[in-house]
Amino acid sequence: MLDIERLLSNRVQDIETSGIRRVWALAQACEDPINLSIGQPDFLVPDSIKQAAIDAILSDKNGYTQTAGDPCLLDSIHTRLHTQYGWKFDEGSHHAAMVTSGTAGALTLACLTILGPGDEIIIPDPYFVIYPTLARIAEAKAVLCDTYPDFRMTAERIAPCITDKTKAVLLNSPANPTGVVLTAQEVADIALLCQDKGILLITDEIYDEFVFPPTQHASPAATNADVLVIRGYGKTYGCTGWRMGYAAGPKALIDGMLKIKQQTFVCAPSVLQHALVGAYDIDLSPLIERFARRRDMVIDFLGDVTELVIPEGAFYAFPKIPTGHNMCGMEFISKAIENDVLVIQGDVFSKHDTHFRLSFAVPEDKLELGLTTLKTLLS
Numbered sequence: 001m002l003d004i005e006r007l008l009s010n011r012v013q014d015i016e017t018s019g020i021r022r023v024w025a026l027a028q029a030c031e032d033p034i035n036l037s038i039g040q041p042d043f044l045v046p047d048s049i050k051q052a053a054i055d056a057i058l059s060d061k062n063g064y065t066q067t068a069g070d071p072c073l074l075d076s077i078h079t080r081l082h083t084q085y086g087w088k089f090d091e092g093s094h095h096a097a098m099v100t101s102g103t104a105g106a107l108t109l110a111c112l113t114i115l116g117p118g119d120e121i122i123i124p125d126p127y128f129v130i131y132p133t134l135a136r137i138a139e140a141k142a143v144l145c146d147t148y149p150d151f152r153m154t155a156e157r158i159a160p161c162i163t164d165k166t167k168a169v170l171l172n173s174p175a176n177p178t179g180v181v182l183t184a185q186e187v188a189d190i191a192l193l194c195q196d197k198g199i200l201l202i203t204d205e206i207y208d209e210f211v212f213p214p215t216q217h218a219s220p221a222a223t224n225a226d227v228l229v230i231r232g233y234g235k236t237y238g239c240t241g242w243r244m245g246y247a248a249g250p251k252a253l254i255d256g257m258l259k260i261k262q263q264t265f266v267c268a269p270s271v272l273q274h275a276l277v278g279a280y281d282i283d284l285s286p287l288i289e290r291f292a293r294r295r296d297m298v299i300d301f302l303g304d305v306t307e308l309v310i311p312e313g314a315f316y317a318f319p320k321i322p323t324g325h326n327m328c329g330m331e332f333i334s335k336a337i338e339n340d341v342l343v344i345q346g347d348v349f350s351k352h353d354t355h356f357r358l359s360f361a362v363p364e365d366k367l368e369l370g371l372t373t374l375k376t377l378l379s
């Protein structure tokens, strides 16, 4: 038999998946766990979007699209970014956009386009799990910007991480796994710092619509024309499996990303591009109110038994395991799983192992049961 292990590249061997695997291994023992580990919304795709997907198939829109995306979907992205930040996408404009295979697809293309051996990218700690991996795939180094204990990735915290090898800063607000949303001032300060240092600012805004009033989402695109904005449709419209997202930024950068896209994934799924053309006409406010109420439940249950940074967006909370419990993340997670609640230990998202992530993208009755158990375990 072929020794496949011997053939695997260092790139693959380096990828760390053991943290989440440990949780799933333990979870096998649970019959019907309350799953607060999942980073995907529990609501259904709006009917109008489903219907548009069906219509696209039936009207034979099943072939390749342009690499940058179908013109109708691109148009809606252009209009969105023009309305929000005044960006223009006409012939000869500074900006361009492209549709990608998920937000992860956009992040992958961005890293492969910008980074190479010896380069550095600054990412927050805690981070979304794929960030360090993407840097490694590009043979670059992810430099962790420690944001404990309030999880705010500020210009002040980023500045000391910058070296002459830094190519980019990766920002994520609202953040996974903490739910932290940066203020307009914080974001503008980071945009200015990157501009001053000649560094690309990549802003992962996959949760831009999941912000709980009165907090508002702030993008560095409002003050810096050279940022790379990355957004997704999956979380916002309940279609994570469709793998749809987009990137927009300086045209020269998007052109670089398009070169890689053209010779790898070619285009995002054509039918689903057609399906999402009307997405921005959908009113999400009832949904956001519901998520805000769930966030409030997390605060009500856990606010006085843990150190909890209040999530102002996304659908995650990242509570601290009280020091008095003398437990690392994995020990706490094992206890939670013994009690049929799945959450994820902090070291999957961080070099620290002092917190855990829970997702409140679950129905209220389940959330209440899960939070009741967690409160008991943390008290």
Ligand code: PMP
Pocket: 039, 101, 102, 103, 104, 105, 128, 172, 175, 176, 204, 206, 232, 233, 234, 235, 240, 243, 244, 245
């Ligand atoms: N960025 C962040 C911060 C995320 O939380 C996720 C998904 N969990 C992604 C990117 C990837 O999203 P997509 O499914 O659109 O690729």
